[in-house]
Amino acid sequence: MSGLAVEASGLTRAFGEKRAVDALDLAVPAGTIFGFLGPNGCGKTTTMRLLTGLLRPSAGAARVLGHALPAEAEALKREIGYMTQTFSLYRDLTVAENLRFTADIHGMNAARRRRRIDDVLARFDLEDLTRQMAGSMSGGQRQRLALAAAVLHEPGLLFLDEPTSAVDPETRRDFWETLFDLSAAGVTIIVSTHFMDEAERCQQIAILDQGRKRADGAPDALMAGLPAQVVQVEGGDLRAAKRAMQGRPSVISVAQIGTRLRVLVDRSENDPVALVREAVTAGAEAHVVRPNLEDVFVVATRHAPGEDAAA
Amino acid sequence: MTALRRILAVLRKEIWQLRRDRLTFGMVVMIPLIQLLLFGFAINTNLRHIPAVLVDHSQSGLSRALVQMVEATQVVTFTERTVDVDEAERLIAGAKVRAAFIIPEDLYQRAVTSPATGFATPPSTDDVTARPVAQWIVDGSDTVVAGAIRSLRAMPLAELFRKPANRSVPTFEVAFYYNPEQRTVVNIVPGLVGIILTMTMIMFTSAAIVRETERGNTEMLITTPIRPIELMVGKIIPYMVIGFIQVGIILGLGKLVFNVPMQGTLADLFVVTLLFILASLSLGLVISTVAKSQLQAMQMTVFFLLPSILLSGFMFPYEGMPVAAQRIADVLPATHFMVAIRGVVLRDAGLAELSGHLWFLAGFAILGLIVAALRFRKRLD
Ligand SMILES: Nc1ncnc2c1ncn2[C@@H]1O[C@H](COP(=O)(O)OP(=O)(O)OP(=O)(O)O)[C@@H](O)[C@H]1O
Ligand SMILES: [Mg+2]
Numbered sequence: 001m002s003g004l005a006v007e008a009s010g011l012t013r014a015f016g017e018k019r020a021v022d023a024l025d026l027a028v029p030a031g032t033i034f035g036f037l038g039p040n041g042c043g044k045t046t047t048m049r050l051l052t053g054l055l056r057p058s059a060g061a062a063r064v065l066g067h068a069l070p071a072e073a074e075a076l077k078r079e080i081g082y083m084t085q086t087f088s089l090y091r092d093l094t095v096a097e098n099l100r101f102t103a104d105i106h107g108m109n110a111a112r113r114r115r116r117i118d119d120v121l122a123r124f125d126l127e128d129l130t131r132q133m134a135g136s137m138s139g140g141q142r143q144r145l146a147l148a149a150a151v152l153h154e155p156g157l158l159f160l161d162e163p164t165s166a167v168d169p170e171t172r173r174d175f176w177e178t179l180f181d182l183s184a185a186g187v188t189i190i191v192s193t194h195f196m197d198e199a200e201r202c203q204q205i206a207i208l209d210q211g212r213k214r215a216d217g218a219p220d221a222l223m224a225g226l227p228a229q230v231v232q233v234e235g236g237d238l239r240a241a242k243r244a245m246q247g248r249p250s251v252i253s254v255a256q257i258g259t260r261l262r263v264l265v266d267r268s269e270n271d272p273v274a275l276v277r278e279a280v281t282a283g284a285e286a287h288v289v290r291p292n293l294e295d296v297f298v299v300a301t302r303h304a305p306g307e308d309a310a311a
Numbered sequence: 312m313t314a315l316r317r318i319l320a321v322l323r324k325e326i327w328q329l330r331r332d333r334l335t336f337g338m339v340v341m342i343p344l345i346q347l348l349l350f351g352f353a354i355n356t357n358l359r360h361i362p363a364v365l366v367d368h369s370q371s372g373l374s375r376a377l378v379q380m381v382e383a384t385q386v387v388t389f390t391e392r393t394v395d396v397d398e399a400e401r402l403i404a405g406a407k408v409r410a411a412f413i414i415p416e417d418l419y420q421r422a423v424t425s426p427a428t429g430f431a432t433p434p435s436t437d438d439v440t441a442r443p444v445a446q447w448i449v450d451g452s453d454t455v456v457a458g459a460i461r462s463l464r465a466m467p468l469a470e471l472f473r474k475p476a477n478r479s480v481p482t483f484e485v486a487f488y489y490n491p492e493q494r495t496v497v498n499i500v501p502g503l504v505g506i507i508l509t510m511t512m513i514m515f516t517s518a519a520i521v522r523e524t525e526r527g528n529t530e531m532l533i534t535t536p537i538r539p540i541e542l543m544v545g546k547i548i549p550y551m552v553i554g555f556i557q558v559g560i561i562l563g564l565g566k567l568v569f570n571v572p573m574q575g576t577l578a579d580l581f582v583v584t585l586l587f588i589l590a591s592l593s594l595g596l597v598i599s600t601v602a603k604s605q606l607q608a609m610q611m612t613v614f615f616l617l618p619s620i621l622l623s624g625f626m627f628p629y630e631g632m633p634v635a636a637q638r639i640a641d642v643l644p645a646t647h648f649m650v651a652i653r654g655v656v657l658r659d660a661g662l663a664e665l666s667g668h669l670w671f672l673a674g675f676a677i678l679g680l681i682v683a684a685l686r687f688r689k690r691l692d
Contacts, residue, residue, distance in 0.1 A: 054530065054689075054690055055690065056692060077534055078536045082531070084527070090328070090526075092331055092332075093324065093327055097324070100323075101323070104316055104317060104319065105320050105321075106535060106536060107313035107316055107536065
């Protein structure tokens with residue numbers, strides 16, 4: 001094995017005419033936290049299902065933990081944990097019953113089962129909820145249970161499909177703390193999200209849009225290498241300024257964020273601030289700021305018409 | 312070892328879920344209980360007391376004696392009386408009665424020349440003086456009703472003139488084995504085991520896999536190392552136990568309430584019902600892998616349930632059905648089970664005598680299980 005947990009080349013999955021995943025090349029180093037960032041319907045779930053062996057690719061090949069897919073999917077299933085986007089444990093079983101079932105399905109013996117269940121109950125703060133029905137738990141509690149079940153058999157590779165979509169920022173931060181712990185213990189984590197802040201926590205991300213990979217790399221590198229300059233406008237008539245700038249050839253996008261305008265200008269433009277100043281009304285101030293991941297996302301996906309920036 | 316552990320895991324999970332599903336749990340007991348009482352009391356192919364209208368144009372002592380004799384057979388009860396034949400026909404058309412008994416004015420003349428009264432010397436067929444003494448008009452649309460009244464056609468009337476009944480020796484002696492009193496319920500109760508098991512066993516398991524998919528559990532299940540066959544086996548074991556509980560309820564109550572005998576051994580009964588339960592459960596699993604929703608599963612269950620009720624020999628004797636229907640019946644597990652369970656319960660038939668049917672059930676169960684396991688793909692496409 002080449003130190004890569006996941007390798008894929010030309011991975012494609014079509015549903016009828018539509019290509020949900022289109023010629024995806026991936027290389028996920030073992031031990032990293034790797035994120036798929038993309039809007040609804042961009043193919044995150046389909047990619048996860050391809051990499052877990054639940055769907056067969058229409059074209060291309062993937063190798064996950066050294067197993068060639070789809071041929072060796074069964075062997076792979078022993079070594080991975082998968083937290084599905086929609087809660088897929090049993091709502092009419094309690095927390096304890098769900099964990100017990102998961103442990104048994106993975107063929108754990110009694111000693112290991114008890115040790116692992118106690119361990120995840122403590123780690124995911126579920127000890128007081130063992131007798132609660134999964135269906136009656138809050139979204140955040142349910143997500144902790146789902147993660148607990150996914151890591152119960154100590155998999156070396158973890159797939160998490162939008163694991164924090166239903167939880168508050170506080171819970172999300174705690175959740176990511178546990179992910180960092182797992183990562184520190186050597187687990188490779190592949191996570192999908194449409195939250196920028198979540199993507200920024202990943203060591204590597206791939207930006208997906210309409211089934212295609214638009215950019216990939218470390219978030220910092222992506223932001224540094226952004227082929228655009230970001231000009232921020234404050235004050236004046238923001239809506240008029242926005243109308244004036246939209247449609248200019250070197251302006252990639254204009255988005256209002258609170259009381260500011262964020263303008264992405266092509267890197268080929270020598271003096272982006274001057275360009276912006278031409279358009280804004282009196283009393284407005286414009287200056288260049290550091291790009292963030294959302295800017296990366298907007299630039300990466302700009303060829304897709306009708307798509308606004310995610311999140 | 313891990314295979315066993317996984318089977319047990321599925322089994323335990325099914326029990327946990329079942330225990331919380333009070334309604335289903337209640338149905339396990341209520342379905343056999345209610346159906347047994349309903350069918351046991353309601354289905355009766357020995358028709359008695361068919362409502363009829365009496366049209367007596369004779370109005371004589373003789374006609375009144377004739378009416379008494381007819382009523383004494385218990386086949387009909389005269390609930391209406393009229394002197395108008397048209398009125399009688401209207402009553403039949405309106406389903407107030409099923410038959411009309413019309414006694415002509417010249418009853419006496421007809422009676423004395425009738426061979427049924429035993430006065431006349433045995434008539435030759437062209438004896439014009441001998442005519443039927445009275446007439447039945449019957450709603451012939453229901454053949455069972457019609458058949459019951461037809462049985463009155465050659466009723467002896469010797470007693471009409473207080474002559475001793477003709478004690479002639481019957482041409483054939485008929486001995487009714489296994490059900491000497493000819494009670495319908497004796498045949499119904501063991502048959503009902505087959506119907507109720509068909510219904511509940513197929514219904515429970517036909518939903519078993521689709522339900523997991525509908526609730527989103529499948530995506531999790533198929534990412535684990537579980538094998539399809541382990542899942543299938545784990546899912547049917549709890550329902551097997553339920554099946555036996557139902558058999559116990561039906562046969563136990565059948566004995567208590569309807570005095571249906573249990574001639575065979577419990578061991579034979581166990582083998583026969585086990586095979587049938589397995590066959591039904593595996594059919595349910597196959598349905599479950601085909602259906603896309605629980606509603607579809609239910610529809611497919613009914614698709615098998617109706618022929619199982621109508622063609623299996625539960626309602627109508629297998630022998631009386633046209634060959635095409637028999638071929639259809641032959642592939643239904645219920646048909647083979649009907650023969651086998653009635654054999655064990657009523658006739659103390661041994662397993663060897665029933666082996667053909669038992670092999671069919673065993674083969675059906677294994678085939679079903681294999682098909683279900685093969686159809687259940689650990690993939691989403
Ligand atoms: N089984 C399927 N049959 C047909 N089309 C499908 C199927 N699964 C996914 N698709 C289509 O493929 C595209 C990608 O879907 P996918 O679920 O992978 O998106 P996603 O990135 O996970 O979106 P979300 O953020 O909403 O979860 C969508 O357009 C979807 O409609
Ligand atoms: Mg998704």
